[in-house]
Amino acid sequence: MVKIQVCSNLNIKSYKDLILLKENNTKSDILIIPGNIVINMNNYRYIKFLNLINNNYKKSIIIMGISEYYNNGIDVVIARSKVINYKDISAIYQSCYENFNYNNKNYKPKWSEGFSARKDCLISVGLYPNLGVDGGNDNLLSEKLEKKFKVKRDFNIIMHHRAPDNIKEFFNQQIQRGSAGPQFDLLYYKKRKEIVIFKYLIKMNILIFNFITQLFFLFKSLTFFYHAENKRFYTFFKIWLSLNLRYIFHTLGEIKVLLK
DSSP states (O other): OOOOOOOOOOOOOOOEEEEEEEEEHHHHHHHHHHHHHEEOOOOHHHHHHHHHHHHHGGHHHHHHHHHHTTTTHHHHHHEEESSSSSTTTTTTTHHHHHHHTTTTTTTOOOOOTTTTTEEEHHHHSSSSSSOSOOOOOOHHHHHHHHHHHHHEEEEEEEEEEEOOHHHHHHHHHHHHHHHHHHHIIIISSOOOHHHHHHHHHOOOOOOOHHHHOOOOHHHHHHHHTTSSSSSOOHHHHHHHHHHEEEHHHHHHHHHHHHOO
């Protein structure tokens, strides 16, 4: 049985108790910025949140939602991510992906937009691990927190965020995420490079087959279309194209690492 530890009993009384961690903040910022609760925020939501604080602190759904949990002894709160620019072809994949997963009652994400935790808890597990990989550190951090502290997932607390709104940004995002897979195998799991290369060669051959037949992408597009925000006729084709692009870009990220 996992022994649940208890962090400090510091509660949320005002927005001054919060550390709003932006995309460009480093883990050292967590140590020096005053506050009790760290909230992970994308830059879009950070600006919106500051405007909300200036108007009325108590109206913020994210704060009203998480404050109840932190004031009752919870150490980590995982909210629901939701894409705002879901009409963009480069964002529709992320929007449908989130809608599909959050509608699964057994879905237990390790991380989300608006992820928050007590500062003391984050410090006790060593903050973000520095593995030299392009992604996935946030999931490792969440895993360490969940082994030691009280975690609450509440998908009624929604953190809106902006997904890539152009192909270039979508390309860079998926290259980074694709790179993380083989990097984890090599740097974190310490697998031999020959084994990792063999693993991804099999994966790439399956992907080539899927591209030729398109059966996988058509089925996935239908599934995602059911969970799309906008169910117009042309939305299906936007989802289908975005899925094809996502897997191409993601695979290029994997190849980039394996060729080093």
